[in-house]
Amino acid sequence: MPEWGPIGREVYERTYSRRTAAGGRETWPETVARTVDGNLALAGGGEPGEREALVEMIESFQAVPAGRHLWVSGVPGKQYLFNCHRAGWSGGLGEHAAFLFDALMVGGGVGADYTSVPETRYKQVELEIVCNHRHHDARDVAGLPTAPAGYPAVVAHDSREGWVQTLAALVSAHVHGPGAIAIDLSHIRQAGDPLKRFGGTASGPAPLAGMLREVNAVLNRQRVGMLDYMEIDHAIASCVVAGNVRRSARMSIVRWDAPGVMDFIKCKSDDGAHWSTNISVGVDDAFWLSCASGQEHANRVLGAVAEGMAANGEPGLYNLSLAAVGERGDVSSTNPCGEIPLEEWEPCNLGHINLGIRDGIPHRERARLMARFLVRATMSPDVHELQRPVLERNRRIGVGLYGVHEWMLSMGVAYSAVEHLGSARRRLDKMLRALYADVRAAARSYCDELGLPAPVKYTTIAPTGTISLLSGHTAGAHPVLARHFLRRVRYADTDPALEAYPPAMVEPCAWSKNTSVVSMLCEDPLAAKYGRLVEDAHDLTISEQLAVQDLLQDAWADNAVSYTVALPQAAPPGEVRTALLEYGPRLKGLTMFPALSRHQQPIERLTQEQYDQMSAKLRAVTAQAEDACVGAACPVR
Structure with a gap:
């Protein structure tokens, strides 16, 4: 056993x-x-x-x-x-969006480089969503019962390919015309029905309807630029919530010298914005030389990155020069967690x-x-x-x-x-x-x-996500995160496993629709086994953590190392900046995350006193969180 x-x-x-x-x-x-x-x-x-x-x-x-x-x-x-995969742009928005949607719907994570996507003006399109009034989810779709006269109709087939084709048809209308389109979702199975090929349960047509409306609204803007394309991809990712199997994970990368990079750095500063993606600034040897020589723009970017990391853990840094060593093609993006630099369309x-x-x-x-x-x-x-x-x-x-x-x-x-x-x-x-x-x-x-x-x-x-949880070992190269902590696990609202937890442990997810979060009280067993030799992440300095990442990249990982430095809640941005200058030129990826950065984060450290108080309240709830659970979280199965 x-x-x-x-x-x-x-x-x-x-x-x-x-x-x-x-x-x-x-x-x-x-x-x-x-x-x-x-x-x-x-x-x-x-x-x-x-x-x-x-x-x-x-x-x-x-x-x-x-x-x-x-x-x-x-x-x-x-x-x-x-x-995981990298979505390219060589075939235009239609090919990019269709690939992204398809990859996310089979449970993959997707990275993309938004640096060189040209600002474009698309054709205006009037979109109508159609759903037969007899459909179980017709009220949620809030569409018309039939297509209006004069609107070319696209029927969405009840399959992953059918959903992708409806998105492709909408984007095609914005590129080539016509100026009006009706998309009929009447044949999409109702929410809760089983998904035979991939497993899990269906979300019904409502998420697809919402995504199509959001994408249409963005493409109807006067000009569509870098952050608009990210908004489209976020709408696609938000749609991909099908039963208890799929959750979307993305990586968005923009070069340090790209127009609009400062807006990109701040795009997640408000909780809830672009929650489906990690963001990283692409840097290179020229960036670090520019920082050392006092070049204004490079140092503004570095300062903004340090402030963002200290405040909410975003953005990260991705070293394009180091990542390119030994590669056969362009690897200007990674997978969502950053451990695999990828060429356009490549999987990990x-x-x-x-x-x-x-x-x-x-x-x-x-x-x-x-x-x-x-x-x-x-x-x-x-x-x-x-x-x-x-x-x-x-x-x-x-x-x-x-x-x-x-x-x-x-x-x-x-x-x-x-x-x-x-x-x-x-x-x-x-x-x-x-x-x-x-x-x-x-x-x-x-x-x-x-x-x-x-x-x-x-x-x-x-990061090893759920893999490390199977046996209860530390995730990837990370240290024990905390001796005592809350581990939060996300479930689809339709998942019957939720019934096993008392109401005190369950709350609605603040970031994903149709999702609940279960908080599990945990104690790490390594502290008991090894005593004072065990240092948890909050005992370690930034440099002590990055030294382990540096060792592993140098001696082991020819792709890259996904590693997140644990920062104290009030880490000074200047201290973060100093660490970036020391380690940034020799690490392919660099990410830091402060304590309590976001509501419902996967792991929340507890003091001994907090643990004892919560343990008394949840004493009867031990089947799933008995002794310990450890590790960073990756949303991709």
Whole structure:
């Protein structure tokens, strides 16, 4: 039986356990067997004993592929194996918007570079939404019962492709005409009906109607520029809330020297605006040289970024010059969490080694097995037609790590020790480089065996989202966030799992419609096991945290490291600016997040006194939040 983390079983059942043909739910061993068999089938099988080793490794959480593999690998029909993507602009707004909508609806996250999108004036379009009055959700749609005379009608088919086609038709009308269009949503299934192919339940036609109206309103403006395109993409992402399966995640990047960058930096300063996207400013070697030489604009940008990070955690920085090293094409955007620089239309392909478990299969053998697993995933036939060329050219994989803090503690190394260039750092550096060499050698050898080009990049550090929660280990490279804290988990309002929680733990989500938030009271067990050697994120300085990211990028991750520095609530912007100047030129990505930045953030630190008071109130509620839960959050399964 698996050794679940404190909320691991609940997370698994909510997120990865599929319905069986008999109407029940998969068990964890059944999910693992399906995942492994589906992956091996992509290459016609594996080496002798590989299936058994993969099953043992994944079942016991020694290494786990990204959640997308757990959810769809081995499922009959379409297998959308890639977590995240980059939406391009080479084919214009219509192609960009359709790709974004499609990728989000199969549960992926999407990044985009908005720097060079030209300001455009589109044709004015009068839009009418049609929905038969007998439809269960007609009142929510608030449309006309039939199309008005003279309006060309587009019928939305009840499928993911049908929804994408309606958006494409609307954008086409703004580009080519006609000046009026009626979109009929009468055939969209009602809210709550099951989604057969991807799982979960339908949201009904109302979100689609709302999105089409919002996009139409933006395109009817006199001029449509960078922030307007972001608003369109946000409307699309907001629409993608289908039952208890899909949540939208995006990344928006704009270069530091782009017109309008200061407005971009401030676009999320008001709570609720552009909530579906992370934002990062793209910087390069010229930016850091300009900052050092006192150039006014560069220093204004740096100051605004530091102020934003200290105030609400946005924007981040993305180092375009470092990211381009070793790449075959333009990688001016990343996936939503920033660990994978991507070419236009490229997907990311992730799996993670749990360094927090030292027993069992040796770490280096786990690295070899996961590299082979991800190479096979690049052979998936189910990719968007725009992705096939770049996927086959790059074969990019991202073997990641989590449980890093436990790994360090098990060797007697304090998290803060990495900043000091002594024996502890040298020891970690040597082990990480050996592990990287194993991943690279295994992937190159297997690609040669399969007749594939070698991957452009091999390794990464992702936030690991729900994956780390399965076994209760620390997420990615992050330290223990807090000894005591509230962990918030989001559920669709239609999810029956909500019924298991008392009302005191549940509240409406402030940012997503049709969503509830469950607050789980948690205590981290590492403090009890390792005592004073355990430093939580709030014990560590900015520099002590960034030193670990620096080590991992230098010795392990040839893609990038997704890492968020935990700031105290009142961190001075000047202190943040100093850290950016020190580490920014040598890190591919840099993000900081202050305590209590936003209402309903995934994790909220508690003092011992607060924990004791809340524990007394919620003493009866322990099934899902008994002893601990740890880790950063990623909204993409």
